[in-house]
Amino acid sequence: MSQPASRFATYEDLFDLPEYMIGEILHGQLITQPRPGPKHARSASILNGEIIGPFDQGRGGPGGWWIWFEPELHLGPNILVPDLAGWRRERMPVFPDTAFFTLAPDWACEILSPGTARTDRAVKMPIYAQEGVQWLWLIDPDIRTFEVYRLFERQWLLEHTWQNDDIVQAPPFDAISLNLNDFWAPQS
Secondary structure, X not given: OOOOOOOOOOHHHHHOOOOOEEEEEEOOEEEEEEOOOHHHHHXXXXXXXXXXXXXXXXXXXXXXXXXXXXXXXXXXXXXXXOOEEEEEOOOOOOOOOOOOXXXXXXXXXEEOOOOOHHHHHHHXXXXXXXXXXXXXXXXXXOOOEEEEEEEEOOEEEEEEEEEOOOEEOOOOOOOOOEXXXXXXXXXX
């Protein structure tokens, strides 16, 4: 028996999703997931709060970045929504006129969950590398790990892995220290 021909997903397919779903188009396939759960949302919120002041707004840090929460990235044929992403202002001095970004960020962060970890690692990481994202952070609130990858010749190199209650100084935001204990939801 033959399988019906599948079609490539389009940007318009994202408009038909319920508002409680996040949609991405990866290699022509529509990938959906519900909004993040509490552990995931806490880690993303804490991280955003820690880096926005010193890097986006220049308060207590060097400034020079634009930091966005869940930006929509149109990178070639792929549409990705990282949990957080940042652009050096020298590379993106003004915001785009569109609701999305076509310039790859300098840094992206994915907060892993059981439902997204495989896609984040096996599908999105290679796309970020292909598009020239220089730094990638993967944070897993379930196993309490924080991984930093650096792009080198279009390949990811693991710079460092922290865990539990470690104090982190992670590039490209190593001008500040992060206490990982703040990132994790209380354990039962």
